[in-house]
Amino acid sequence: MTRLKLSIVLSTHQAGFSAVAFRGDFEKNVAKIAALGYDGVELAIRDPALVDGKQLLAELTRYHLTVPAIGTGQAWGEEGLSFTDPDEHVRRAAIQRVRDHVPFAAQAGAVIIIGLLRGIVKPGVSHQRAYAWLVEALRDCAAAARPAGVRLALEPINRYETTLVNTVAQGLQLIADVGADNLGLLLDTFHMNIEEPRIEDSIRAAGERIFHFHVADSNRWYPGAGHIDFASVLAALRETGYTGYISGEFMPMPDADTAARQAIAYLRTL
Ligand code: LER
Ligand code: MN
Numbered sequence: 001m002t003r004l005k006l007s008i009v010l011s012t013h014q015a016g017f018s019a020v021a022f023r024g025d026f027e028k029n030v031a032k033i034a035a036l037g038y039d040g041v042e043l044a045i046r047d048p049a050l051v052d053g054k055q056l057l058a059e060l061t062r063y064h065l066t067v068p069a070i071g072t073g074q075a076w077g078e079e080g081l082s083f084t085d086p087d088e089h090v091r092r093a094a095i096q097r098v099r100d101h102v103p104f105a106a107q108a109g110a111v112i113i114i115g116l117l118r119g120i121v122k123p124g125v126s127h128q129r130a131y132a133w134l135v136e137a138l139r140d141c142a143a144a145a146r147p148a149g150v151r152l153a154l155e156p157i158n159r160y161e162t163t164l165v166n167t168v169a170q171g172l173q174l175i176a177d178v179g180a181d182n183l184g185l186l187l188d189t190f191h192m193n194i195e196e197p198r199i200e201d202s203i204r205a206a207g208e209r210i211f212h213f214h215v216a217d218s219n220r221w222y223p224g225a226g227h228i229d230f231a232s233v234l235a236a237l238r239e240t241g242y243t244g245y246i247s248g249e250f251m252p253m254p255d256a257d258t259a260a261r262q263a264i265a266y267l268r269t270l
Helices: 026-036 054-062 074-079 088-108 127-148 168-178 189-195 198-209 230-239 254-268
Strands: 006-013 040-044 068-070 111-114 153-156 183-188 210-215 245-248
Touching: 006 026, 006 254, 026 054, 026 153, 026 254, 040 245, 054 088, 068 088, 068 127, 074 088, 088 111, 088 127, 111 127, 111 183, 111 210, 127 153, 153 168, 153 210, 168 183, 168 198, 183 189, 183 198, 189 198, 189 210, 189 254, 198 210, 198 230
Parallel strands: 006 040, 006 245, 040 068, 068 111, 111 153, 153 183, 183 210, 210 245
Antiparallel strands: none
């Protein structure tokens, strides 16, 4: 059996999001991640204008690390950008931000993650209206990414974080409504453990539309620290023919180094 390709989330700047495994001090963390045996880093980038993509890639290449995915959620968390804000300027800025990620994503060979950047249904906005904005925005972003060969991965996120697209079934419906072949799903075991009746069945349903995969245990600690059956979940993922990365996105508990070490030690046993 081929070895799982493992990556871990790393932010290029300080960020508030607690599931980011390593924060700050980029080079030191890259060295640590490589030494632990990870194959890649998933970069959380608030604004690509703030990073030197060439330099980033050169540094990662030195450590033989790839970049399977780029996380965009900090633009929501720190700037309030979203595809579904009632203010058209905010929606436009969110779309532009995804377009801005395309050149570096193409260079890195990374998928662009659409997580919380899609937003939530804001007060005074109907679900239908928000959903229509979301479809429009994804069409725009997918069309901008396609010529560069870049794919977008929409992440179903649990009900406590968003009211738009919580389940895999809703994600697949959205993909059908958008109608773009470079739009797929990012599945996250933490969210699936809350929303899906059976995680393995949802993985099978998503099949070839799985463009990226996040792992955290039921308590959002590193895999192995909670009660998700990762042997069964990853077997279902393999059955779909998925050859991408398994990316660790969990809380830095009890501390970031221990979590990163425990995660890879556990996942390598599967
Ligand atoms: C991002 O990948 C994610 O899983 C969200 O829960 C961020 O809040
Ligand atoms: Mn996630």
